[in-house]
Amino acid sequence: MARTGSAYDAGAIQMLEGLEAVRKRPGMYIGGTGSEGLSHLLWELIDNAIDEAAAGHAARVTVLFWPDGSYEVRDDGRGIPIDRHPKKKVSALEVVFTELHAGGKFGGGAYTASGGLHGVGASVVNALARQVVVEVDRDGKTHRLAFVDRVAGTFEDGRFRRGHDLEVVGRVKPGVTGTRVRFWPDTALFSPDATISYPEVRERVAQMCFLVPGLEVTLVDHREGASGEPERFSSKRGLVDYVEHLSVGESITDVVTITGTGTFTENVPVDGRMTEVERTCGVELALRWVKGFETKIVSFVNTIPTTDGGTHVAGFERAMTFALNAELRLDEAKKLKRFKDEARATREDVQEGLVAVLKVVVPEPQFRGQTKRELGTPKVQSITYDVVKSGVVDWVTTSGRKSHVNALRDKVIGAIEARLVSRQQRELVRRASSLGSTGLPDKLADCRSTAVADTELLIVEGDSAAGPTKSGRNAEFQAVLPIRGKILNAGKATLKQVLENAEAEALFTALGGGSGAEFDPAACRYGRVVILADADVDGAHIRCLLLTLFYGYLRPLLEQGRVFVAMPPLYTITERRAARTDDGPDTAAEGRRSKRTKGEKTKHYAYDDADRDRICAALDAAGVGYSIGRNKGLGEMDVDELATTTLDPESRVLRRVTLRDGAEAAEAARMFDVLMGREVAPRKDWIVDRAAFLDRESLDI
Template sequence: MTAATTPLLEEEQSYTARHLSVLEGLEAVRKRPGMYIGSTDSRGLMHCLWEIVDNAVDEALGGHCTRIDVTLFADGSVEVRDNGRGIPVDIEPKSGLSGVELVMTKLHAGGKFGGGSYAASGGLHGVGASVVNALSARLDVAVDRDGRTHALSFRRGVPGVFDGEGPKAKFKKKSGLVEAGRVAKRVTGTRVRWWADRQIFLPDAEISVEELHARARQTAFLVPGLTVAVRDERGEEPAEEEFRFDGGIAEFTEFLARDEAVCDMLRFEGVGHFTETVPVLDDQGHMTSAEVQRELSVDIAMRWGRGYDTTLRSFVNVIATPKGGTHVAGFERALVQTLNEQLRETRLLKNGDDPVTKEDALEGLTAVVTVRLPEPQFEGQTKEILGTSAASRIVAQVVRKELRAALTTQKRAQKQQMRAVLEKIVAAAKARVAARTHRENQRRKSALENSALPAKLVDCRSDGVDRSELFIVEGDSALGTAKLARDSEFQALLPIRGKILNVQKASVADMLKNAECAAIIQVVGAGSGRTFELEAARYGKVILMADADVDGAHIRCLLLTLVHRYMRPLLEAGRVFAAVPPLHRIELTNPGRGQEKYLYTYSDAELHKTLRDLEKRGKRWKEPIQRYKGLGEMDADQLAETTMDPSRRLLRRIRVEDAEAAERVFNLLMGNEVAPRREFIVNSAAEIDRDQIDA
């Protein structure tokens, strides 16, 4: 027994060089796709599309391309075509491969490594096209150059020829371009069509046309004069959208701004230089370090509005940096410093006042910050954060100079606008200080430590957060019944009177002055806004309990607006619910053994269906059928049975799947702009499903 197991133990304990594996070229991409595209779900699939689109955009940035077409085919493939110069088709001396095959099969190969092909580009690591190729069941490239169309196909990164359409066609390995036809000499461009490899990507991964439209619109804003067309052939009828904007980022900022402007559009432009040490190849192929002079251009469009939300978009060479980076840090630092200096000079801030913060300066601001430079340093292939340190200094210099000039202008109209901006920022600072004071004075650490809870709160005995529930109840009449119906061990009640303040249109200070809003925030006990701490919430569930009528729906909408604006983590954690009280009670006169005497229905349609079923079964009921006009009409046992007993009640969970889309809906339905809301109501009144009114 011992002799038989000894070789196995020696094998398990040995660890030598033969156990090491080396992944070369595109094999590494297929083995670890997440390193290159982030994930293998829809987000990764979209990233592959951006890699190819960005290559075409780089041609547009260089002034060589005026149109990009993106087509989503019914068979799941995607094609990106441009009228740029076309990928080089001549032979690269060191590898012996054509430019097309080199770009598509070799990592870190391309025209963006200081060779002078691109002054500024989005593709920086040279892995975009080759990664897409490696993760495609089939990829076809066609290049128009020098009066000819040059073509080449690949299967999972291997060049060759397919004998038919689609990725399932018979494939034969073959290197080298094929001449597929002739075109006019002035016609140039590149077409790339690929089928994602379902061995790599999840079955439900797909291209989002809404996200594609947003990216196409964004690109058209950032590259004035460029036309980006998107065609979706996956549905019954092909749908096509075309985007072109000649106004640049100023027009982009106007598009993003949702509120009334306090000042005209401000446009800051400037150029800075910096020295960077980069590795370069010498004539002998050796890697050496060299000092390189770089130029960084800054272009910023911004304006303050009367709203309270901040919209700040940042880009590097047309690539979005959603998580910011050094350029955004420089913009924000210079903005705050310059505003504080001007506020002191104009005496809007006294000597003893605290300086305004970044949150104050950004309140109501809509801005687009763009920089262009060769070979920017990003944190990772997904390019979400700019890391080039010099960008912070140069952007700050440009903002400080241009903003100072705008704030000290002598032009009468602009001077009044800048004064309004400064007063708005000071008002934001005062509201922040008032909110902080309120939170510090009103937030309780526990039920025993603070006796300042609202007197109308009917608290529960348990202090266990996971099980405890807070019912926000409409009206005192419903409160009386709910007191008798609740389980006082873990169910707390907070009554509100009528309709609370619409906080989407009100300032923080107005919200804090409102007794109902302040009481709700105080009872939840976790703060509000940016300082909201989900772990500090006193209740595991917050349940909105209002009448099942239009007024009740309006009250729920106002309460959800308060939660969404100031306690959003509760929504994101799925801890906010809407109680669903019944509309009718049917009292059976001849219930069978084991059958409930009372049946409840929640809509007129359900009532009619239930009555038909009872009639078929020979069951009789007492007329008239009771219809509840409000929660106060229910007896305590009825309310407990239908709405409050966890084992029998029906709750509707309120979730936020897309925070940005939810914000747009709240702005539309509850914001200051009346005209868009009226248009929405007129156009959609007949389509709304009242059963989904809380969804």
Template structure:
């Protein structure tokens, strides 16, 4: 079938002028029209206030989420210019809010470094708002202008401002109205706007959590800046659900304090701060007086500021920023940072290969990044971003500048001669080498079959008592305390699907030990080997050889201590296993009461699991007039149980009770263990002093 000819000429072309293009294609400017796009509009307004603070002209920013759905941003910067812009004849306020690619961030000298650089932020927000009011304090006066979907005019408000109020657009000329007086020396800008529901989806909402996170981050990046966030919406599920909620953020410690805030594990090193700057030339188009564009080489300054520390964990947290604008997808600055890290560590490990026992293997980026928490910021004029959302930095010269600064400063840190700094440098080098060895070991064992019993492979510990089943979901691994408990458990288990692994007393305290020490410890290595899913960042929960891992320890203080040690190992190096709900604690009984029945009826055996439960049982028996045999059997350990008793109470799936370990439970165990057995002495001393008054001396077993 021949397609029908259709006429296509110049009159079919559409020319979208001014803010009309923004309303027609909002996704091009804000990414989307859901909550993400709504928040992006708010970031554009906040970032303008932040740029004033970054330039040294503002110290306070207030963000208010109002009941009627609007949002207000107030700063004490210089205020938007209110005089006439020569080319357009419009006031500076109207130019900023109605003209795309207009502003003070195009190399005019107002901002040496800023987050906004395209000149479309405020005008885009204005175009996508059903109403926007702006007030400027300058020269002892307060000026105001209002807009309806980007068009300047006046709203006939009776009392409370509303986008539904009658609106009269300016016809002959715009008016920047003087609405009050400002105190002498007071400057600033207040912007209040209502997002246009013709543009945004009905479910688009401002996220209080995202706003607070952004405010906190900005306060870290600009020391001394005070940011206040107030939520007056009373929205369900928010901190301000029942009353207005306000939070204030001010962090004078800068990005060093930010790195400490982001870190979740105990430290291997202190926070190291690296700073430096360099210049580079860039060829950019420049407009001359006639409006013609010509290429010109300009010199840029780039400031680099890095705060980083390594912890004992293996998770990586790297936050990067350009002129305090977050770049979550990285860019040239992050590439330069990572290249420098790998280069320096390879050089230092090669120089100390014999002492570190590194062998001939090479470290890679993941080995260095394991346990790293870092904040990287660069400041430069007119950075090149990929897209208006500014998620990736594209300026090529920044990569080399960041790389040189980090390489120089990190080398100094790793070759320091002061005792404390030298110890930290050695600790982080050992950690990186241990990560390399762990990665290589995981790679070598990756293709090993998931289910092999002890007879099929020599890699399994000889003390493992394997089960017969190859069904991972049904199989269970019981970690038992000592050989005596192993002997009883061997007779009590169901050999079809229950495997046993004895451990010798208390395993290594991995809270204080390095990764190298952990891997060298026989008990920890046996556990990792038997579970078969790796450790640390290479742990693969789907490769685990058992559906349940059960800690079966004595019901005493030592048993609780061993459980805590095991939980710390699981949480630190096999966390996905805990998150998947595959780690359990067996609940063995403390007492066995033989209740005497009258006549020929056999006596009844009842097990209790606490002193309170025992006293409750005895009280009930006394009230019922029933007797029991003395003495009541008190189990001091699993080894004291007969096999049938252990099976009935602790191992038989039909009668036993297991406690599933949750992430919260593992975190609590780790906190308690860090407090009582960690390397930091001061919190433990405070804990002992605080609890000394409540100690009952008679309960001390001495």
């Protein structure tokens, strides 16, 4: 796998400073002492291995989680140099793990561009570990060096002996090279609950394979309770595969790839003097548009994820907005004539439904902050701008792309129109407010409290449910908004259709804060939203429609855990005799509330068939007669029952609806698109695949 070029030996290793500061202030080097900081240790080693692959020197990387709390990274790269360092007079391997900023990434001799935590690399792992064991395959032998409390040595008969000599523990075939690093974190330096998340490592490992086509990464979890089965990740087409992996829903363009390079100069310290050096910046971009509204832009510098963007993303976004405004002839669109000079696409308009992966390759990139989430190298912005603008113009003007370009033009025009229509509606609301009107929906029964965190908006179906809900609520903090039947499916509707829908408009207005990309959860008028729907299939459908609307246009409320679904009881089981005391058959269980009042008939509430059967069995065993009532709708429950089972915070059952990041968010996006989107075929396939698991007797029809 090795390429010809600069020698990678002890002379390529430079030493800048010691490790003492790392243990005193670990947060300065790894971003904190919680899970994020602990994960940084593992990622520094993984990044080093990935750098070997990106430079063409490795093809396989293995990451292992061990039961004793240690972690290991293996690669088949060149192997860390083992010869003596010319200045320190110890092996280069020892220098790499004991000297801060000592690595082949400094000086440009061994790497052109790399990841790694500002070069501190393996030495910081050693500084924050109680033990590290390194094995290097090189020169036909396997060499081992251990570190205990940052001191180099070897193990003999299980006892650690200090020393600088590497131990030869085996032989390998000529030409076989590689590095294996296993470390045990010093738990005393980290928060008690600090952990390295296997799912997060899995997600990022898969991400790395998209960035380095041809690389194979194997992930194995040997910890207790884990399968121990290896998971393998690889990609042949790189960023194209990544865009297809991220895309959810029907696409309106093919995957567009844009590549290019540019040069810039910057002043950097060399041997204690500021020197002007020339840099080459490579830009790789893959993108496509889909029919949805969500924007997904994932960016990297070398192999480092830049979750907070930076100069490369700024250049990309400026180029996209400028090129599409110029080339799509938006000023000629009939739909936008009424808006006159305002009919120009913003960044958000051109990014609606965009899925893009941007990678720049830069030697010695500058970052804002120690955790490398935002690129700060200023001149990368102009290079990215030039490359992306040229590529977008070429794609738009290339023959054979007309259908895709026209579809994109229609989508951007629709986004502009919806944004301007939404702005006009907000202006109307402000104008109504200035004239003395609240601008709130007439059917909203608001609460008295103005303490947002304590309030909640109850969404109910129709006037039949609104009546008893208004009577049974606590008007101090509970507001009620009835909606008429089944609202439109936001997964199929356009943004304009959603904004013009009376029920959606009423919900947006009642909540406050706007909708879609402009929604501000901090401006929301209520701390929680509770969806109240009947305990039948129609109610379930209404919940799905409302959640689809929240997912598409009020998503921050889901991300913040502010949306709940009320669980009204499906059955009311009434004992035939009046209660003489507060005692009775023990039917209490999770998800059930029983009303026992002296002199009244005791009622038990069941939330599903199994719940009902358990309550009835308990009553039968106690010899208590009872009747079972099926609650067909909230409107048919009396006010006291509704208040007790569904409205009273002390006795109701709520389910919080949340949306997490990463793989779970991607799966949620996929399911919303399959189940609620425009395309019928994926929904049909999903239903057919699960038909065998359906219990037909449980269907509520």
